[in-house]
Amino acid sequence: MTLIKEIGRRRTFGIISHPDAGKTTLTEKLLLFGGAIQEAGAVKSNKIKKGATSDFMEIERQRGISVATSVLAFEYQNIKINILDTPGHKDFAEDTFRTLTAVDSVIVVIDVAKGVEEQTEKLVEVCRMRKIPMIVFINKLDREGKDAFELMDEIEQKLGLTVTPLSFPIGMGYDFKGIYNIWEKNVNLFTGDPKKDIEDTIEISNLNSSELDQLIGEKSANILREELELIQGVYPEFDKESYLEGNLQPVFFGSALNNFGVRELLDCFIEIAPTPRPKESDTRLVKPNEKEFSGFVFKIHANMDPKHRDRLAFIKIVSGVFERNKPYLHVRNNKKMKFSSPNAFFAERKEIIDTSYPGDIVGLHDTGNFKIGDTLTEGELMNYKGVPSFSPEYFRYINNADPMKSKQLEKGIDQLMDEGVAQLFTLEMNGRKVIGTVGALQFEVIQYRLEHEYGAKCSYENLNVYKACWVESEDNKSEEFKEFLRVKNKFLAKDKRGQLVFFADSQFTLQMTQQKFPKVKLHFVSEFN
Numbered sequence: 001m002t003l004i005k006e007i008g009r010r011r012t013f014g015i016i017s018h019p020d021a022g023k024t025t026l027t028e029k030l031l032l033f034g035g036a037i038q039e040a041g042a043v044k045s046n047k048i049k050k051g052a053t054s055d056f057m058e059i060e061r062q063r064g065i066s067v068a069t070s071v072l073a074f075e076y077q078n079i080k081i082n083i084l085d086t087p088g089h090k091d092f093a094e095d096t097f098r099t100l101t102a103v104d105s106v107i108v109v110i111d112v113a114k115g116v117e118e119q120t121e122k123l124v125e126v127c128r129m130r131k132i133p134m135i136v137f138i139n140k141l142d143r144e145g146k147d148a149f150e151l152m153d154e155i156e157q158k159l160g161l162t163v164t165p166l167s168f169p170i171g172m173g174y175d176f177k178g179i180y181n182i183w184e185k186n187v188n189l190f191t192g193d194p195k196k197d198i199e200d201t202i203e204i205s206n207l208n209s210s211e212l213d214q215l216i217g218e219k220s221a222n223i224l225r226e227e228l229e230l231i232q233g234v235y236p237e238f239d240k241e242s243y244l245e246g247n248l249q250p251v252f253f254g255s256a257l258n259n260f261g262v263r264e265l266l267d268c269f270i271e272i273a274p275t276p277r278p279k280e281s282d283t284r285l286v287k288p289n290e291k292e293f294s295g296f297v298f299k300i301h302a303n304m305d306p307k308h309r310d311r312l313a314f315i316k317i318v319s320g321v322f323e324r325n326k327p328y329l330h331v332r333n334n335k336k337m338k339f340s341s342p343n344a345f346f347a348e349r350k351e352i353i354d355t356s357y358p359g360d361i362v363g364l365h366d367t368g369n370f371k372i373g374d375t376l377t378e379g380e381l382m383n384y385k386g387v388p389s390f391s392p393e394y395f396r397y398i399n400n401a402d403p404m405k406s407k408q409l410e411k412g413i414d415q416l417m418d419e420g421v422a423q424l425f426t427l428e429m430n431g432r433k434v435i436g437t438v439g440a441l442q443f444e445v446i447q448y449r450l451e452h453e454y455g456a457k458c459s460y461e462n463l464n465v466y467k468a469c470w471v472e473s474e475d476n477k478s479e480e481f482k483e484f485l486r487v488k489n490k491f492l493a494k495d496k497r498g499q500l501v502f503f504a505d506s507q508f509t510l511q512m513t514q515q516k517f518p519k520v521k522l523h524f525v526s527e528f529n
């Protein structure tokens with residue numbers, strides 16, 4: 001019974017946006033509502049300004065001390081909300097993609113002036129393909145921006161979504177008067193005071209009443225009436241099922257900085273957002289309310305404090321109850337493990353917990369047993385699917401720059417790859433090691449961390465690779481496959497799991513290879529397990 005009740009009151013989600021749209025600010029306001037923090041400025045931005053490595057190091061260092069920023073949990077109206085942090089910087093997009101495998105829904109933040117930006121497009125595409133329910137929050141209404149209707153058109157076209165507004169702005173920028181809450185049918189007037197009592201909303205059950213004219217002026221009232229009529233005619237009526245199936249995305253407007261429109265978003269969110277969802281494993285679909293515990297690792301965080309070298313593996317609980325000190329099966333290693341000090345995360349602290357429920361994230365201390373994608377169960381042999389590895393975009397040979405420290409280098413590379421910082425490939429031809437990353441920044445990060453955490457030194461050498469593709473053949477004994485292996489020998493490598501990978505040096509080569517060897521399938525995404 002407790003299990004069902006606890007599942008019913010959990011909402012685990014991520015906030016995605018292009019950097020600067022207001023993700024950190026919105027997160028902070030949500031935490032303020034939950035009483036999880038007392039003042040603004042408590043949530044550290046995970047922003048990497050100008051792509052500097054030092055920024056990244058600083059953020060990581062802070063996290064090492066307080067990893068709590070990776071997961072922020074709070075209670076609001078007896079609902080347990082878990083916000084999973086997603087880095088906005090594009091070089092860390094892969095980390096964000098992986099975190100998206102652990103959320104049950106997302107909120108997309110869009111800057112009203114900038115509209116749909118590059119990172120938003122990429123991240124929303126991943127959510128759309130996975131049918132993750134999405135709510136859109138259009139932010140910075142206190143500034144001049146695009147017309148609300150135009151912006152919703154842009155969202156539909158660029159992001160491939162079907163939207164319906166659940167709140168609507170009255171004016172914008174200097175002329176911003178407030179928000180009409182279509183969901184609750186009331187008006188919230190904008191005063192620019194972030195501390196304004198949120199109970200100040202005014203019920204407007206009849207839009208034609210003169211009360212609306214008195215509140216916002218006759219002109220604005222008439223415009224609003226026309227706009228709402230247009231909305232009714234143009235946009236589909238909100239339907240919770242369509243939203244949960246990923247087919248309809250409600251839109252809210254507001255200003256996170258002014259804490260305006262955020263309560264509307266949160267109140268609707270706890271009502272409509274999904275409780276922990278079932279998850280597909282390689283053998284079956286696992287439901288959250290099953291008695292036996294199961295979960296998977298979606299993130300590994302190194303402790304940047306040199307005095308404490310252990311890592312923290314973040315597990316999303318999919319089913320059953322997780323209990324402290326109970327033996328669980330680490331499926332890949334076929335080994336039972338017990339955890340004496342599992343962590344739960346709150347806004348400003350982490351705590352050792354005895355039990356945790358589906359939707360929750362627990363942090364387990366790890367001395368190198370976990371890889372991203374690993375599954376824990378009570379004994380069942382199954383692996384969760386869907387923690388992907390993407391084709392890297394940058395490639396370099398990695399060399400040992402201090403022959404006395406080759407063991408340290410090997411260990412360091414091994415562990416950094418388990419964390420998902422980058423991918424390691426070994427060339428078939430000569431055994432040379434190649435590092436592939438999603439962003440150029442990672443090379444510096446790897447070099448820095450190898451030196452500071454493992455005492456090893458590395459150097460890089462450029463390598464011209466356009467794309468790395470995972471190779472799959474319908475028939476490994478076929479003449480075509482043998483020919484492929486022979487002709488492409490110089491461009492073949494194995495990834496860390498021993499999967500065959502083909503390095504194409506240009507788009508042209510890739511196309512030619514696909515044409516010449518139609519039965520050899522080249523994939524741009526692989527799964528960790």
Ligand code: G4P
Pocket residue numbers: 017018019020021022023024025026045047088139140141142143254255256257258
């Ligand atoms: P991010 O996490 O998505 O990268 O964005 P973040 O919340 O850090 O917000 C980016 C900038 O936009 C910040 O200003 C923030 O204060 C501002 N901002 C967020 N919400 C609103 C809003 O509703 N209205 C207005 N006008 N601005 C908003 P900054 O100058 O870059 O940073 P800071 O020095 O103020 O922290």
